Amino acid sequence: MKVKEMVDLTNDIVQRYYKNDIQPFLDHVDERVLWYGPAIGQFLSGRKNVMDAWSAEKHSLTFTLGNVRLDHISSHSSYCEVMMSFPVTTHYPDGDHVTMDQIIHITWCERKIDGEKVPRMLVVHISDLYHKHKDDNIYPVHFNEVYKGYVPITRAANNRRVYFHGTDAADLYLIPDTIIYAESIDYGRHSMLYTTEGAFRTSLSTTALENEHPDFLIRCHKCHLVNPVHIISISRFKVTLSNGKELAIPEKKYTAFRKEIHKKWANTGKSD
Known part of the structure; x- marks a missing residue:
């Protein structure tokens, strides 16, 4: 699989997903997909279960993404792994908001459908990270202090981004x-x-x-x-x-x- 094409496809699908345009994501879900996270107990196996879960989903949330970093972890002629990290603010109808740093790890595979090779998402793993307080070692003892007054990402952040190539082969959209x-x-x-x-x-x-x-x-x-x-x-x-x-x-x-x-x-x- 061509790495740059998969990185660009991942970026496009996730950005549109957080604008509540989920169809491109659903179009690329594999029949044997595994979905993990970000919450405890969020595990889905198989395309049908994913489609059923999203067809039942109704919400009034909006989201704003900050700066985006994409890394390809490994690649082969028939698979590619892409990791995408960014801060995301969830905006609630009552005006409240929560900002978290998120990592999405997608394993892409290549399937032959109607005689054509097409990319499909085989594994989707979403993790929400928390910021470590300077006085914490292992456990988040000062978690509340870290997130007190945490500033949300401005809604304007969903607009223009500029591409930069990282020195470590990362793709940056800032x-x-x-x-x-x-x-x-x-x-x-x-x-x-x-x-x-x-x-x-x-x-x-x-x-x-x-x-x-x-x-x-x-x-x-x-x-x-x-x-x-x-x-x-x-x-x-x-x-x-x-x-x-x-x-x-x-x-x-x-x-x-x-x-x-x-x-x-x-x-x-x-x-x-």
């Missing part, structure tokens, strides 16, 4: 407004993207990022690009970002950088 800044790593060959949902290593240099995404990544230093929406302030030779990070601005570049940021801000109504 929401531009979540990217705070980029840092040059590996002697300038690659970049680290720091976002509101964690850091992601990409195979692109900061120069390539600057050229490909000038709408939301502006250079403030030879090692750093910043996203104007996350700039809190610009003072003499430094910029302060929404995560508290302060980055240096070379004296020779300061005036030009400040002018460029103000031009970006003018389009959004923001000012310092």
Whole structure:
């Protein structure tokens, strides 16, 4: 099976699934599918049981996905395993919400149907992860403290995403407004993207990022690009970002950088 095609298909099906468009998912369920999780006792075996379960499902929930990472674990001519991880917020009709980090592990197999080879989902395993408190070792003693005030993902997150290739062969689909800044790593060959949902290593240099995404990544230093929406302030030779990070601005570049940021801000109504 072609890995990139299966990664893209997984991404498309899951994204549509969380927009309550479940038909593409159902169309790709294998006759012998095994479904696990995410809750205790959620186990379904066989396409008929999956179809029966979904035909009986009625709800008024909506969902918002954050930044998405996809990894292919193994592949063969007739099977492929893809793991997809992302934060997801469940929105309830009463206005309440719950945000969890989720991992979906799908084992794809190839079936011959009407003389054609088609991909089918043989195993679907969904896990909800919880964040570990710094004082916890094995057991989540401080679970309530971790999730107190946990910020939901904005509903706008379901819109535009930008593709990046990870240095570890991961496929990244990131929401531009979540990217705070980029840092040059590996002697300038690659970049680290720091976002509101964690850091992601990409195979692109900061120069390539600057050229490909000038709408939301502006250079403030030879090692750093910043996203104007996350700039809190610009003072003499430094910029302060929404995560508290302060980055240096070379004296020779300061005036030009400040002018460029103000031009970006003018389009959004923001000012310092």
